[in-house]
Amino acid sequence: SLLPTSTMSAELKAQKRQKFEHVFSVIREELLTHFDGEGMPKDASQWYRSNLDYNVPGGKLNRGMSVVDTVEILKGSALTDDEYFKAAVLGWCIELLQAFFLVSDDIMDSSVTRRGQPCWYRNEHVGLIAINDAFMLEGAIYFLLKKHFRSTSYYVDLLELFHETTYQTEIGQLIDLITAPEDHVDLNKFSLEKHRLIVIYKTAYYSFYLPVALAMYMSGIRPTSGDKDGYALARSILIPLGEYFQIQDDYLDFAGTPEQIGKIGTDIIDNKCSWCINTALAYATPEQRAVLDQNYGRKDAEAEKKVKTVFEEVGVRQKYAVYEEDAYKRIMGLIETIPAGGLGQDGEVKLKREVFKSFLDKIYKRQK
Amino acid sequence: SLLPTSTMSAELKAQKRQKFEHVFSVIREELLTHFDGEGMPKDASQWYRSNLDYNVPGGKLNRGMSVVDTVEILKGSALTDDEYFKAAVLGWCIELLQAFFLVSDDIMDSSVTRRGQPCWYRNEHVGLIAINDAFMLEGAIYFLLKKHFRSTSYYVDLLELFHETTYQTEIGQLIDLITAPEDHVDLNKFSLEKHRLIVIYKTAYYSFYLPVALAMYMSGIRPTSGDKDGYALARSILIPLGEYFQIQDDYLDFAGTPEQIGKIGTDIIDNKCSWCINTALAYATPEQRAVLDQNYGRKDAEAEKKVKTVFEEVGVRQKYAVYEEDAYKRIMGLIETIPAGGLGQDGEVKLKREVFKSFLDKIYKRQK
Numbered sequence: 001s002l003l004p005t006s007t008m009s010a011e012l013k014a015q016k017r018q019k020f021e022h023v024f025s026v027i028r029e030e031l032l033t034h035f036d037g038e039g040m041p042k043d044a045s046q047w048y049r050s051n052l053d054y055n056v057p058g059g060k061l062n063r064g065m066s067v068v069d070t071v072e073i074l075k076g077s078a079l080t081d082d083e084y085f086k087a088a089v090l091g092w093c094i095e096l097l098q099a100f101f102l103v104s105d106d107i108m109d110s111s112v113t114r115r116g117q118p119c120w121y122r123n124e125h126v127g128l129i130a131i132n133d134a135f136m137l138e139g140a141i142y143f144l145l146k147k148h149f150r151s152t153s154y155y156v157d158l159l160e161l162f163h164e165t166t167y168q169t170e171i172g173q174l175i176d177l178i179t180a181p182e183d184h185v186d187l188n189k190f191s192l193e194k195h196r197l198i199v200i201y202k203t204a205y206y207s208f209y210l211p212v213a214l215a216m217y218m219s220g221i222r223p224t225s226g227d228k229d230g231y232a233l234a235r236s237i238l239i240p241l242g243e244y245f246q247i248q249d250d251y252l253d254f255a256g257t258p259e260q261i262g263k264i265g266t267d268i269i270d271n272k273c274s275w276c277i278n279t280a281l282a283y284a285t286p287e288q289r290a291v292l293d294q295n296y297g298r299k300d301a302e303a304e305k306k307v308k309t310v311f312e313e314v315g316v317r318q319k320y321a322v323y324e325e326d327a328y329k330r331i332m333g334l335i336e337t338i339p340a341g342g343l344g345q346d347g348e349v350k351l352k353r354e355v356f357k358s359f360l361d362k363i364y365k366r367q368k
Numbered sequence: 369s370l371l372p373t374s375t376m377s378a379e380l381k382a383q384k385r386q387k388f389e390h391v392f393s394v395i396r397e398e399l400l401t402h403f404d405g406e407g408m409p410k411d412a413s414q415w416y417r418s419n420l421d422y423n424v425p426g427g428k429l430n431r432g433m434s435v436v437d438t439v440e441i442l443k444g445s446a447l448t449d450d451e452y453f454k455a456a457v458l459g460w461c462i463e464l465l466q467a468f469f470l471v472s473d474d475i476m477d478s479s480v481t482r483r484g485q486p487c488w489y490r491n492e493h494v495g496l497i498a499i500n501d502a503f504m505l506e507g508a509i510y511f512l513l514k515k516h517f518r519s520t521s522y523y524v525d526l527l528e529l530f531h532e533t534t535y536q537t538e539i540g541q542l543i544d545l546i547t548a549p550e551d552h553v554d555l556n557k558f559s560l561e562k563h564r565l566i567v568i569y570k571t572a573y574y575s576f577y578l579p580v581a582l583a584m585y586m587s588g589i590r591p592t593s594g595d596k597d598g599y600a601l602a603r604s605i606l607i608p609l610g611e612y613f614q615i616q617d618d619y620l621d622f623a624g625t626p627e628q629i630g631k632i633g634t635d636i637i638d639n640k641c642s643w644c645i646n647t648a649l650a651y652a653t654p655e656q657r658a659v660l661d662q663n664y665g666r667k668d669a670e671a672e673k674k675v676k677t678v679f680e681e682v683g684v685r686q687k688y689a690v691y692e693e694d695a696y697k698r699i700m701g702l703i704e705t706i707p708a709g710g711l712g713q714d715g716e717v718k719l720k721r722e723v724f725k726s727f728l729d730k731i732y733k734r735q736k
């Protein structure tokens with residue numbers, strides 16, 4: 001739909017989600033039909049089905065559905081069934097990539113729950129087999145791209161985009177893991193600059209640039225060399241947008257109520273390299289810094305409270321309000337570098353401001 | 369070199385290995401130069417360097433070097449420096465793929481040592497970060513393929529070959545993990561048929577088909593539809609060859625002396641779905657079966673001894689001798705389906721029997 005999500009009724013939203021979910025059931029059967037066709041045992045096939053069902057479709061699906069939305073905006077009219085299906089397959093490939101990352105991240109972080117259920121690796125009989133299950137979720141992406149896009153002119157672009165985005169996310173994950181190990185607190189390793197790097201590599205590329213770039217390829221927009229490249233332009237807007245999104249996420253983990261964010265924030269207890277701690281570190285007095293050093297990342301409600309008090313004292317709330325206003329204006333400014341009539345040759349599909357505005361609208365001043 | 373390995377002097381072998389290892393030092397610097405160029409912190413760069421150095425070059429390098437050997441055989445004369453380098457890059461991509469699998473397999477199997485040193489995840493400060501380190505080894509493959517092969521006509525073939533081989537290996541790993549979990553013995557799940565499936569998917573595709581297929585693409589052999597396809601032919605020989613190799617590996621784990629195989633076999637203690645146990649199960653009397661059920665997969669030298677006694681009683685040694693002779697003849701027969709002058713059009717690079725004979729020669733009656 002071309003309506004902004006905010007003005008869409010709950011019923012329409014549910015319908016939209018269901019339509020997208022239906023495509024998952026199709027590709028899941030494609031994956032399992034191939035698997036069974038290779039002569040694999042029934043118990044292995046059941047296992048793979050559980051892996052897919054448990055880990056892929058249960059999230060908010062924002063990343064996946066945004067591919068479909070973007071293809072629709074670029075086309076400027078309703079998609080044919082075939083166009084919808086192909087865009088949705090690309091969307092599910094992002095959801096598979098995210099599932100690959102989340103299943104393995106939960107193991108590395110010793111997490112307990114994810115999306116309201118036990119983390120996959122915590123299920124009986126799963127354990128560290130979850131590592132290979134994560135691999136298979138990634139492997140499924142390339143099976144699907146080959147099946148549905150092999151004959152397109154932009155097939156190799158899709159492959160490279162997935163390779164590069166995967167590698168970028170892994171690089172971000174590495175920096176995060178060695179900067180903020182769950183079991184060893186050292187705030188000297190933290191900084192707003194490090195935070196920025198982690199956020200861009202670990203989150204922004206796959207969550208924001210990837211869906212739009214996939215939609216652009218599918219819409220026939222070709223990369224060009226020089227300063228008119230739509231992909232470079234999209235990246236220059238979507239990476240700051242992803243950074244803003246994650247800073248907001250970090251802020252809400254501290255300042256959002258459980259009713260708002262649907263969970264209890266644990267970033268302080270988990271030693272997360274969050275925007276809040278990095279902002280506090282940048283402004284803390286030596287006394288406040290000592291409180292942070294002694295209490296950050298401890299599995300202890302009293303310690304968490306002391307950290308929150310320092311956050312309030314240094315004015316994290318007010319600094320966030322300033323950051324958000326500035327980020328919004330800055331990103332709007334970037335979006336307005338796109339010509340009002342879109343970027344691209346007449347007669348070809350043009351990159352439009354609306355693509356980016358629709359992302360920004362969904363994020364700005366969201367409470368959850 | 370075109371000489372069979374067996375007649376090559378130790379000095380020549382060492383030179384050959386050194387030349388191949390030198391290429392690793394080049395691509396490692398390429399990976400790190402890109403990493404540093406993205407503005408990553410020094411400690412992360414050091415970490416990635418350690419990950420690469422610790423996990424990629426320390427093995428036998430048979431898989432990687434066989435790409436170079438095969439390109440040389442297909443060309444029929446010495447390689448130029450550029451040809452050597454490109455073939456070696458493809459070889460190192462297999463070694464990276466294997467490192468990705470081994471680093472993660474060791475975590476899933478709770479292994480202690482690998483290649484004479486502690487498994488990577490067992491190093492202090494590494495732990496489960498090794499999961500993401502494994503991902504980065506896989507990610508490095510696509511960075512290197514793009515850097516060195518993007519402008520070739522067979523680039524997309526290389527990408528698809530790595531995708532498919534990776535997925536096949538992951539599928540084999542899944543079957544292995546649920547058939548023979550390290551901590552739960554159930555011999556009812558075992559069978560020679562299951563063993564075959566695990567071996568083909570988990571080992572044969574990436575160890576035997578992958579190096580030859582990569583060399584074929586690099587040599588300009590095009591896949592064709594119909595029954596003259598060189599890739600299908602290569603697969604039809606190399607998959608049985610890989611099966612033979614793994615059965616031999618399983619056999620030597622039981623029957624080889626530590627001096628021969630350079631380690632002490634632990635397949636029985638580790639509950640491995642090995643050719644030996646599956647053969648014993650196929651021929652055991654109910655009494656022998658009871659001994660196997662009670663003693664297989666226990667961390668206990670007495671239990672291991674009882675299993676070995678049953679292996680001797682059912683005649684695993686003699687059955688292996690029969691299997692090996694049959695496998696050798698069968699694979700030779702398959703190789704001889706290739707026309708003596710090679711498969712392919714005159715004036716083009718032809719697929720030669722010698723490619724496969726050189727593999728078979730290295731394996732037949734090896735003692736380690």
Ligand SMILES: [Mg+2]
Pocket residue numbers: 105106109111
């Ligand atoms: Mg986590």
Ligand SMILES: [Mg+2]
Pocket residue numbers: 105108109176
């Ligand atoms: Mg994490």
Ligand SMILES: [Mg+2]
Pocket residue numbers: 249250253
């Ligand atoms: Mg968060």
Ligand SMILES: [Mg+2]
Pocket residue numbers: 473474477479
């Ligand atoms: Mg193992």
Ligand SMILES: [Mg+2]
Pocket residue numbers: 473476477544
């Ligand atoms: Mg294993």
Ligand SMILES: [Mg+2]
Pocket residue numbers: 617618621
């Ligand atoms: Mg073995």
